[in-house]
Structure formats: structure tokens, C-alpha cells
Amino acid sequence: MTGLAQVFTSGNEAIAEGAVAAGASFYAGYPITPSSEIAETAARRLPETGGMYVQMEDELSSMAAIVGASVSGARAFTATSGPGFSLMQENLGMAVMGEIPCVVVNVQRSGPSTGMATKPAQGDVMQARWGTHGDHGIITLAPSSVQDCYDFTIRAFSLADRFRTPVILLADAAVAKLKENVRFRSPTPEERAPRPLPNCPPEAYRPFAVDPEEKVITPLPPFGSDYIFRVTGSMHDETGGQGASPANADRVIRHLAGKIEKNRDAIVRVRRFFLDDADLAVIAFGCSARSARAAVREARRQGIPAGLLELTTLWPFPDDDVRDVLSRVRGAVVPELNLGQAAGEVRRLNDFGIPVRGISRVDGTLIPPGDILSALREARS
Amino acid sequence: MNGKTEIVLAGVGGQGLVTIGAILGEAAVLEGRNACLSSSYGTEARGTFTKSDVIISDDEIDFIEAEEPAAVLCLAQAAYDRYSPVLGPEAVLIYDSDRVTPSGKGASRETGYSLSALADPGTANLAALGLVTALSGVIREESAAEVLRKKTASSSPLRKGSEEAFRKGFAAVSL
Amino acid sequence: MTARDCREYLAENRLPTIWCPGCGNGLVLKAIAGAFADLGLDRRKTAAVSGIGCWGWADDYLAVNAFHGTHGRALAFATGIKLANPELTVVVLMGDGDGATIGGNHLIHAARRNVDLTAVVVNNYNYGMTGGQYSGTTPRGSITSTSPLGHVEDSFDLCALTAAAGAPFVARGSVCGGENLRVLIRRGLEHRGFSFVEAASVCPTHFSRRNGLRTPAEAFSWLRDHSVPRERAAGMTEEELRGKQVLGVFADHQSEDYGTRYRKAAAALRREEEPS
Known part of the structure; x- marks a missing residue:
């Protein structure tokens, strides 16, 4: 790591480079100050590495598209700021409920509403936690340097895959627009590891099976593999079918919180x-x-x-x-x-x-x- | 140069201040030092007050904004009016005499240069970089020149004549 | 690919459906499963993406990969699903709430962007699941639970909308049209790029009943009597066409899809960057 040359670049660019280094192959987003360099860097870098960039019509669809791409097996991410992060909350909840890994970068700016687009703020701490409705757990990382922007993005993908959850990289305009010296280290094989496949026969696969201890997170195979399955934002049983019984609903909501809470040691x-x-x-x-x-x-x-x-x-x-x-x-x-x-x-x-x-x-x-x-x-x- | 040096580049949007701040930072990194550049600007791409703070240090850089700048570049009257009254006695203030009328109060540590006499409008920021480099001594002339050459060859190259403008600005200080 | 039995594509263990007696959804579901069977699609390489509402349950009854997302965003989820795995055949199941109203912006942009998806919008002219409120396709003058005075807005013609937005394949069928809907959906699935198939349908529980059609049979008869094939409509006046559904194919041309265009451009870039 120490032999690697340092470059002088911005937090935003380091986030996009971190994503590329982590093997991200899909970005969907809607440009917004002060995060747009992430989109621009992704648009330039992803086609170089066989990935894809798509600019959607808004942040609702951007969030949806990365969730979709993740179900197809891609490491997928988006980046935004306050107003866009607000629009993403609905489908961020879809990722929570469907247990679909993805990385959402929120470069915080002064709010509420349009606020001051170029000015830094840290006012989205609670929105990151509770922005989408209903009880759930969430992982949020906060970088304080350009090096962190790079390293934490890599870690965000790794945590997202491991715990089948959206991970929020909660940057701020000051750090994202800051330029600093940074080392673009190679991620470890573990950090780049592809998502595990289930080891059961396809007909036995239960996409929403839960280990009560939350030690084992059920793998999520990509659409198109031998495993045919259903992902849903509705209350579901272990198979992904309808599951609105009180006992099942209780189990699912406690799991969505518990899989994060019971793995604090690995996350915090x-x-x-x-x-x-x-x-x-x-x-x-x-x-x-x-x-x-x-x-x-x-x-x-x-x-x-x-x-x-x-x-x-x-x-x-x-x-x-x-x-x-x-x-x-x-x-x-x-x-x-x-x-x-x-x-x-x-x-x-x-x-x-x-x-x-x-x-x-x-x-x-x-x-x-x-x-x-x-x-x-x-x-x- | 040891320890920590802070430089402020101030003017209005569109003058290329972020560009030269990045060159200063990159040159410092080339010299094996730590550097950071933070900019404050409005939502408009052109015309409103902006400033870039460059910090170069041998140690880890904590706070990202300049608190006691060693040099301040002012390319607009608004920038000059903001910094001239508050600068410490050790700091130097460099202004573009085409755009700034000095108050006269800080004459001993303020120097004006006519950027139009040093470079075309398209490379005036590089001439200003030459002035800042020479007056602050924070990085070596050749480090900046190396970064400039690298940037001239990149996919979004600097304007032709950038290095010449930089050299002219640098030389103007020793005249 | 060889033709199969449409039942292979139905999750028969989940039947019967939750839909009301006389609902048109079952007919559209059967047409989709039939189109899958006609094309002999590999169930593993097929994904159904649905929205919210009565028709949003449809994916539950299909024995393919399924994604049941949020209201109105099905096309956006499907965009990611398809772009990240171009091997998949992706069908997007939306109602007139999903497709034409809350997701209207996604619809026109999906048509313009031309991702290789097949959207099947079941249009029953109201929000059935939530009690029969008006949607973006509710005809002017109709009574719904939120337009007791008679609807004062004009409605979208979804086929005209998507065709104008650039969709290379646009068609409208009807749940009264027998096998025709299955054929249109099959053509949509076969068509490379964004395909849009509207299925004109009925909601006997809410929309039809509130507008004087007391039984499912009356609702179906009304739809049949108010449907005109495109060929015949060409010779009719605007006055004669008022309140009628024009059925047929409204766009059918080739246009390279987003994924293909993007991958070609990226491959060209990578060749350029290779040292010669």
C-alpha cells in the first residue's frame, strides 16, 4: 500500500474510484450539486471496466434501477444530495424490505428543501436512519477525508453484500468537494469477493430464510441463475410469497432490525x-x-x-x-x-x-x- | 519549507482559481507532502465571489480551511476588500492591479501586478500561480511546471501557453 | 426455443387468484403465460416485474423470477434488472395507476430510453384495489369514488403517449379480444427494444358498476361494443370515435436498444484504449 503513488483528487472522485475498485458495475443516478462529480466520474470510468452508467429521469427511478441491477447480480450504486435523497427514501425502503444490497451516497448539503446547494451540512443524520418509513436497521458510514471517501466506499459494498442491505455513505459537501492526496489502494480479495451463491438445490432455496441468531445471512443469487425466486417489498414469508400473518410480520420486522443490531461488531x-x-x-x-x-x-x-x-x-x-x-x-x-x-x-x-x-x-x-x-x-x- | 503553509486564492467565479489551487496541491503531493484544497463558491459557475484555500503540510492536515494564510491572492476588488483589513503582519497579499485598487493601508505587505501585462486573459490564472509560487515559496517552481506539463497532456488539457504564463508570473517576482 | 404449455409458466400452487369474480386480470395473466409458452422462454432467464395494485399481484402467479416493487416504479426496477443482465427477458406488469399516473414519467422516459423491456399495462380506468378512485386514464365524465360529480379531467391515450415518446412497438388489445392479446404480448416480447402493450380491461367491482354496468357480463359487453379495430377506426370521424377504444398496433419499427448501443460504444472505447 505504501508503494502506491498518491494522487490529488476530490472526495467525489474518490468515491467513484472506490466503487470501480470494489467491482461496481452499475450506476444509475440523477445529477445534483454537490455530488455530480460522482456521476461524471462513473459515466467516464464504468464503460472502461465493462460496467454501465444510466442517467435516470429522477432519483425515484435511480434508486429503483440500482436495486434492480443488484437483483441481477451487479454491485450497484447511486449518488445524490438532500432533495434527491428525500426522493430515494421510498425505494431505499424497497431495498431494505427486499434485502437487496446496494450503496447510496448522500453528499449532504444545507437544507431543508433546495436550501443552499453548494454549502456543506450534516443535517441528514436522522434521515439516513429513519428516512424511509417503518422499523428497520440501516448501515451508514461517514467519511472525513478523501482517503475515507475511497476506503469507505469499498467497505460499503462489502457490508451491503454481507448483510443484504442498502448501505448509506453519508458524506458532506465539504469532504466531497475537498481535494486531498489519496492512495487508490487495491481492495482485498475479500472486499471484492462476489456474492456467495446458495448451496442448496434450486427447489429448496428460500430467499428470505432467517437465522434467528443472525449469524448466517441467506445468499441472494442473481436473476438468471438456476435459482428462480421472488423479491418483494410487501410483507413476505421465507419464499417471498405473501406473508401477512401477525407472527410472520413480527418475525420479518425483527429480522430487518436484528441482522444489523446483532452484527454491530462487524459493522461499527x-x-x-x-x-x-x-x-x-x-x-x-x-x-x-x-x-x-x-x-x-x-x-x-x-x-x-x-x-x-x-x-x-x-x-x-x-x-x-x-x-x-x-x-x-x-x-x-x-x-x-x-x-x-x-x-x-x-x-x-x-x-x-x-x-x-x-x-x-x-x-x-x-x-x-x-x-x-x-x-x-x-x-x- | 517545513510545517504548514496556508494560501488563499480569492476572486470571482470563472477566473480559474480552483484550477491553480489544484496545481499547487498536486505539486506539493509530488514533493511528498500533504495537501488539501477546499473551495467556497456559489451555485453560479461564473461571476460571484469565490475562494479556494490551499493547505500544504508535512503533517496530517486537520481543519481544511485556511486560518492564518501566509499568502492571499486577490483577483477582484471584493476579494481584496475582504482580506486586506484582516491579514496578519507576516502574510503577503498579491493583487491584480488591473482589477484592484489598493486601500494603501497595508502597503508594506501588499504587491500588485498587472496580470494583463503578464498573460492573455485565458492564462492569467497561471501567471497568478507563478506569482503565488514565487512569493510564498511553498512549492518549487519545477514541481508546478511538472504538474502543468502533465495537465497539458491530459484528456482535458490546459490552454496552450499555460507553462509560459506560469513562468512569466514566477519571473515577474524576482524582477 | 419450442412452444410449451402455458401452465408451465403459472404458479398453480398459488391459484386461485385474489381477483374479484369477473375481473379482466386473469385473462391478461393467461395471455402472458401463453406468450411465454409460444416463445418457449427459459423460466430461469425470465423476470416479471410488477407494481402495486390489483394487477401488481400478477407476478405472484407466474413461475418465473419475480420482482414486486413499489407503486409506479416497476419500469425503473426493470431497467436495472435488464441492463445488468441482458440475457433476461423482462416483462413489466403495471396497471393504469402504476403505468399511466404515478409512474407516467417513468413510462415516457422508458419509451424514449428504449431499454429492451416489454410493458403490459392493464387499463381498467380506475384504482381498483384502493376502492375505485380515478386515475390518469379515467374517461371524462365517469363516476369514480373520487369523482362523484363526473370526472372533469381528460384522460391519457397511453398508446399515443408511448408512441410519441419513441417506443418502437406499441399496441392495444382487449380482454374481450380472445387470443389477440396473447399475440400482441408475444410480438412485444419478440421485439427488441421497449415494447408497450395496453390491455383494455374492466373493473366490475368499482369502475363498471359505478358507471351503470351492474354485472361483469355487462361490463365485458360494454368494452366489446366500444372497441374498434384500428383499420375500421381509420374511416371513422372523431365524433364517432369518442368513448371508443381503438385496438391494434400503433408503432412497429426497429430501433437499437439502450443496452446494445451502450455496450457497443463501450467496447469501441476499450478497443481504442488498448495499446496497438
């Missing part, structure tokens, strides 16, 4: 900076984690024992890591470009009664490290 990742002896913790993600890192470094220089917990997985929320950090410090600061969406989650985990202070910014500009530093100073006194 965080980064820890200077936390070992920290008295105060900053908990941050995405572009705000960059501000936080600068603030914590400066705090250390000034003799303030602060540390940073960077949440690179947002959903499932890193409950254990956050609780562990909260149990060791005297106060926590949660900077984010929204009115406290992650801070609320942190407070939910605050069984220790320590002050948890949110720093919210919703004016389309980044949080200066100085604001976090001030909050740390105040938290100390």
Missing part, C-alpha cells in the same frame, strides 16, 4: 485520538471531525487533556464506544453542522450524568476549531 468502526488519558472528549464525524481533530491537538498543546472519538460509522450508532468514552471523561462536546442530531444520540447514552454540550452550526460554513476549543475550555472550568 470508530477512531480514537488522544483518548487514553483524556478528561474531556469531543465526539464528531465527517467534516466536523476535521475541525475537532485540530481543536483537540491545539488543546493538548495548551495542556488541556482532551481527546476525540470520531464516529466513522453513524448507524448503527456506536453505542458501546460512546458509552465507554462518556464513562471516562468529565464532559463531552459534540460539534456538528446540524441542530444536535448526533448530540441527541450521545445524550441517550449518557448514563453518567456528565455535561454533554452540542456545538451546532447551520449557516453553511464549517465549525472553526477555535469554537470547539472554547467549548473544551468552558467544559473544564
Whole structure:
């Protein structure tokens, strides 16, 4: 990896390159600021590698097309921003209910509605979790650098296939438009591994069979193989047939949440900076984690024992890591470009009664490290 | 040059500031350093205030925007008016004297150059890159030239005469 | 491929259907299974993509790969399914709600984009499953549960719409037309590119009943009496054609489909990039 040359490119391009490296062969999307370079890079790169790009009439159909392509066996993805992400929620739910792997990139911009198209925000944290209706589990990753954009996209495909679920890469305009040096490493064979096929005879295949322990996720063969099956967004039994009995509906909904919840160990990742002896913790993600890192470094220089917990997985929320950090410090600061969406989650985990202070910014500009530093100073006194 | 250097490139949309910011960053990466470029702009492709922040460092770069720029390039009056009053004493401010009327207050650390005297309108941004490169010393002249040559040969090439404009801008500083 | 029995393509263990007595859906289902049989399609290489509504249940009764998606988006799911695996024969099952109303934009863009799909829209002129509300094909003046005053909007002519949007094969049949529907669907499946087949149908439970046709028999008779073959319609005045369904083939030309065009262009690009 270290021998590989570094290139200087944007988060958006790194996301598209990460997808190509992961073996993605299908992109459907509708251009939208500030994510359009992902579409443009996919349109240029996919035909070079035997893949296909299609620009759909809207985000409803873009989301639908990638779900369809995934059922045909492709690693498929789309990219969008707020307004488009809102339109995608319906068929994101289809992917959840049909247990169809796919990767959805949301480059967050200032909202609601059209908002400020070119300005960064982190206001879609809860939308990523609950944007589509009904109870379900979801995986959401948050990159804070161009390198993360590349690496997390590869990981997103791998997690999507492994858990038969849509994975949301929740980037933000600051990181996606940022240019940085990045290494386009080769994915590991495991990261590029094709989806497993079922090992039962075709007539015995049950596309929605569930392991109550959620250790084994039923493989999803592609349409066109020997396995003939039905995928549905309606409540279904193990065969994909109608299954609206109370017992079955209960089983399915608990499975959709449980397959993510019970596999937290394999999904949740965080980064820890200077936390070992920290008295105060900053908990941050995405572009705000960059501000936080600068603030914590400066705090250390000034003799303030602060540390940073960077949440690179947002959903499932890193409950254990956050609780562990909260149990060791005297106060926590949660900077984010929204009115406290992650801070609320942190407070939910605050069984220790320590002050948890949110720093919210919703004016389309980044949080200066100085604001976090001030909050740390105040938290100390 | 060691440690961290921040440069701000400010003007209006369509002046090619993001392009030269990317060249600075790429040249720094070529020299084995870390670099990042973040831009602030409006939804219009042309005409409104924009700025690009370039940070070049030997260490990991944390915050992605310039907080204490060592050099600021101003290619529009609005850019000059924003930065001239707030720059630190160590910073240099470079402006296009064709478009900017200086206030006179920061004269000692402000230098104006007529970009139209250095390059065609199509390559004026590269002449400005030459000025910034020479005045900041943040990257080597040859590193930028190498990136320029690479970009001239790429699928979306820079305009003809880009390297010449860059060299002219660079040389103008030592005159 | 050799002709087979249409029952091979029906999931007989799931029959009988949930549809009301006298519904036209069963006839369209039989026509589809018949067209599959005529062409001897490999069930493993065939996919039925459905939307939501009464007709959205149709895929449940077909013994091929099936994708039962969301309301109005069937064509978009099918676009991904077909483009990612060009070996598949993909039939898209939509009602007039799916195809002409909530999914109307997808319909015209699918016709324009020309992905190799066969869309079968069963048009019963209202939303049957949700209680008989009006749709984009409900005729002006009709009574539905949401147009008690008589419908004030004009309706889409889906064949004219898709033909104008560029679909290379466009046809309309009727559930009163015997084997004709099966033939049209077969021709649609055989036609490379986007094919559109509308099946004019009845909804005896809601639409027909609300508009004075009290039994399924009356509904079918009405549809039969208000259907005109395209050839005969050519000699009729606009006044004479008002309230009638014109049946026949409205577009039948060759146009290279999206997947073929894209793959050719990509292959040419890759040849260009190979070092000579």
C-alpha cells in the first residue's frame, strides 16, 4: 500500500474510484450539486471496466434501477444530495424490505428543501436512519477525508453484500468537494469477493430464510441463475410469497432490525485520538471531525487533556464506544453542522450524568476549531 | 519549507482559481507532502465571489480551511476588500492591479501586478500561480511546471501557453 | 426455443387468484403465460416485474423470477434488472395507476430510453384495489369514488403517449379480444427494444358498476361494443370515435436498444484504449 503513488483528487472522485475498485458495475443516478462529480466520474470510468452508467429521469427511478441491477447480480450504486435523497427514501425502503444490497451516497448539503446547494451540512443524520418509513436497521458510514471517501466506499459494498442491505455513505459537501492526496489502494480479495451463491438445490432455496441468531445471512443469487425466486417489498414469508400473518410480520420486522443490531461488531468502526488519558472528549464525524481533530491537538498543546472519538460509522450508532468514552471523561462536546442530531444520540447514552454540550452550526460554513476549543475550555472550568 | 503553509486564492467565479489551487496541491503531493484544497463558491459557475484555500503540510492536515494564510491572492476588488483589513503582519497579499485598487493601508505587505501585462486573459490564472509560487515559496517552481506539463497532456488539457504564463508570473517576482 | 404449455409458466400452487369474480386480470395473466409458452422462454432467464395494485399481484402467479416493487416504479426496477443482465427477458406488469399516473414519467422516459423491456399495462380506468378512485386514464365524465360529480379531467391515450415518446412497438388489445392479446404480448416480447402493450380491461367491482354496468357480463359487453379495430377506426370521424377504444398496433419499427448501443460504444472505447 505504501508503494502506491498518491494522487490529488476530490472526495467525489474518490468515491467513484472506490466503487470501480470494489467491482461496481452499475450506476444509475440523477445529477445534483454537490455530488455530480460522482456521476461524471462513473459515466467516464464504468464503460472502461465493462460496467454501465444510466442517467435516470429522477432519483425515484435511480434508486429503483440500482436495486434492480443488484437483483441481477451487479454491485450497484447511486449518488445524490438532500432533495434527491428525500426522493430515494421510498425505494431505499424497497431495498431494505427486499434485502437487496446496494450503496447510496448522500453528499449532504444545507437544507431543508433546495436550501443552499453548494454549502456543506450534516443535517441528514436522522434521515439516513429513519428516512424511509417503518422499523428497520440501516448501515451508514461517514467519511472525513478523501482517503475515507475511497476506503469507505469499498467497505460499503462489502457490508451491503454481507448483510443484504442498502448501505448509506453519508458524506458532506465539504469532504466531497475537498481535494486531498489519496492512495487508490487495491481492495482485498475479500472486499471484492462476489456474492456467495446458495448451496442448496434450486427447489429448496428460500430467499428470505432467517437465522434467528443472525449469524448466517441467506445468499441472494442473481436473476438468471438456476435459482428462480421472488423479491418483494410487501410483507413476505421465507419464499417471498405473501406473508401477512401477525407472527410472520413480527418475525420479518425483527429480522430487518436484528441482522444489523446483532452484527454491530462487524459493522461499527470508530477512531480514537488522544483518548487514553483524556478528561474531556469531543465526539464528531465527517467534516466536523476535521475541525475537532485540530481543536483537540491545539488543546493538548495548551495542556488541556482532551481527546476525540470520531464516529466513522453513524448507524448503527456506536453505542458501546460512546458509552465507554462518556464513562471516562468529565464532559463531552459534540460539534456538528446540524441542530444536535448526533448530540441527541450521545445524550441517550449518557448514563453518567456528565455535561454533554452540542456545538451546532447551520449557516453553511464549517465549525472553526477555535469554537470547539472554547467549548473544551468552558467544559473544564 | 517545513510545517504548514496556508494560501488563499480569492476572486470571482470563472477566473480559474480552483484550477491553480489544484496545481499547487498536486505539486506539493509530488514533493511528498500533504495537501488539501477546499473551495467556497456559489451555485453560479461564473461571476460571484469565490475562494479556494490551499493547505500544504508535512503533517496530517486537520481543519481544511485556511486560518492564518501566509499568502492571499486577490483577483477582484471584493476579494481584496475582504482580506486586506484582516491579514496578519507576516502574510503577503498579491493583487491584480488591473482589477484592484489598493486601500494603501497595508502597503508594506501588499504587491500588485498587472496580470494583463503578464498573460492573455485565458492564462492569467497561471501567471497568478507563478506569482503565488514565487512569493510564498511553498512549492518549487519545477514541481508546478511538472504538474502543468502533465495537465497539458491530459484528456482535458490546459490552454496552450499555460507553462509560459506560469513562468512569466514566477519571473515577474524576482524582477 | 419450442412452444410449451402455458401452465408451465403459472404458479398453480398459488391459484386461485385474489381477483374479484369477473375481473379482466386473469385473462391478461393467461395471455402472458401463453406468450411465454409460444416463445418457449427459459423460466430461469425470465423476470416479471410488477407494481402495486390489483394487477401488481400478477407476478405472484407466474413461475418465473419475480420482482414486486413499489407503486409506479416497476419500469425503473426493470431497467436495472435488464441492463445488468441482458440475457433476461423482462416483462413489466403495471396497471393504469402504476403505468399511466404515478409512474407516467417513468413510462415516457422508458419509451424514449428504449431499454429492451416489454410493458403490459392493464387499463381498467380506475384504482381498483384502493376502492375505485380515478386515475390518469379515467374517461371524462365517469363516476369514480373520487369523482362523484363526473370526472372533469381528460384522460391519457397511453398508446399515443408511448408512441410519441419513441417506443418502437406499441399496441392495444382487449380482454374481450380472445387470443389477440396473447399475440400482441408475444410480438412485444419478440421485439427488441421497449415494447408497450395496453390491455383494455374492466373493473366490475368499482369502475363498471359505478358507471351503470351492474354485472361483469355487462361490463365485458360494454368494452366489446366500444372497441374498434384500428383499420375500421381509420374511416371513422372523431365524433364517432369518442368513448371508443381503438385496438391494434400503433408503432412497429426497429430501433437499437439502450443496452446494445451502450455496450457497443463501450467496447469501441476499450478497443481504442488498448495499446496497438
